Amino acid sequence: MVNIDFPGALIYLPISSLRKRNMRPNKRDELVRKALKVFYRNGFHATGMDKLVVETGVSKTSMYKHFRTKEELILAALRLRDENFRNWLYRRMEEGADTPKAQLLAMFDALGEWFSEPEFQGCMFIKASAEYQNPKDPIHVQAAEHKRLISEHIREIARASGAHDPEDLSDQLMVLAEGAIVLSVMNVGGDQAAIAKRAAIALIERALTPHDLQG
């Protein structure tokens, strides 16, 4: 069976299926997009299928034709969010950053933009792992996978930066990023992206300085 859940794969479907009524995309894709918004805004347990019927305009029977369970719909929404977020983040890190070091720092500028959005609602994957805490739960697994993918991306850039211990550096930068997200959601203190960026600068400078020059 073809995996048509993954949004990136949808463009390979015949155009004919997307035609008619202002090039309106597949109902299924639209459902996932709208469900994502509702889950993101309201939480997973707090969002019932009846609410999704109202908010998405898709009938309940149609939903269950596309997804056998609510869990499958949540997983599809998380996949879409993962793709959207990582595409956005990676693009923001590349734009106008010519060195690996600048790319790493650009991550914190991107976080700052994200936090400043009026509709900022925190990290959907942290929320997912909080609501589905069992490490074996598919939702928890998928949320963790999102963090792992970002972590690996940062690691590659850290390797290219010339740091003596790129693994340790990237691990530390990930901790800073996640901490900034959490404190930003809870509105504790000031500009968490700026705080994390200052720390990141210190850690990166240190990682790029030869050992024999360090105190």
Add this chain to the structure above:
Amino acid sequence: MVNIDFPGALIYLPISSLRKRNMRPNKRDELVRKALKVFYRNGFHATGMDKLVVETGVSKTSMYKHFRTKEELILAALRLRDENFRNWLYRRMEEGADTPKAQLLAMFDALGEWFSEPEFQGCMFIKASAEYQNPKDPIHVQAAEHKRLISEHIREIARASGAHDPEDLSDQLMVLAEGAIVLSVMNVGGDQAAIAKRAAIALIERALTPHDLQG
């Protein structure tokens, strides 16, 4: 209005006032303690009052005599968790740490102990703020207050440490701590407490070094 929910305050209330409110602190306290465990393990929305009846052995009617709503019970459980956790953390930070710098680093050792507990279940307040995302929601507000209290404690120690910018240092250490918690819950990477501690060491050393000695 007297705050009679806060467990530590109960002993200061005259018995007569407890009688008038139809409250026996022992039963009530026991209910909160058991409810805390269930909420912590299962989540808030996923835990129904009927489940609490089974898990705590307290009848539903009795619960609603003590707490008018589920939300009030959750708030009481969060207050208890806040007291328990901060007492534990602050004690761990003082034990065998003779300097402010050692106390700050001891926080990450404490986090390491916490993460290693077989029944480690993440931060209850991050989970609460994730399930009740509305910043005006009393549960969200109380969860944020917990982080703010810890943040203030760290800030005081940073001030005593002699760092040039103790506010910035403590903000950065808080970011590291929260990030370590999140990544630890999601099981991304290795020992997040150790990673955060290494970053903390670098940041603290830097903050304690006079500017004219820095590169």
Add this chain to the structure above:
DNA sequence: CGGTACATTTACAGATCAGTAAAGTTTACA
């Protein structure tokens, strides 16, 4: 002993939960 305060059990209300069945309507396309 009798009264009061609190606890209990049992049952229920009304809403909402995830998920399904049946049958009618729209759409795509040959």
Add this chain to the structure above:
DNA sequence: TGTAAACTTTACTGATCTGTAAATGTACCG
């Protein structure tokens, strides 16, 4: 235009949700 797939409405299941009512049990206390 015929046909099949996709989509719809309507109604339903049985479980579970928060919260309440009523009757009963029980421990303390004058």
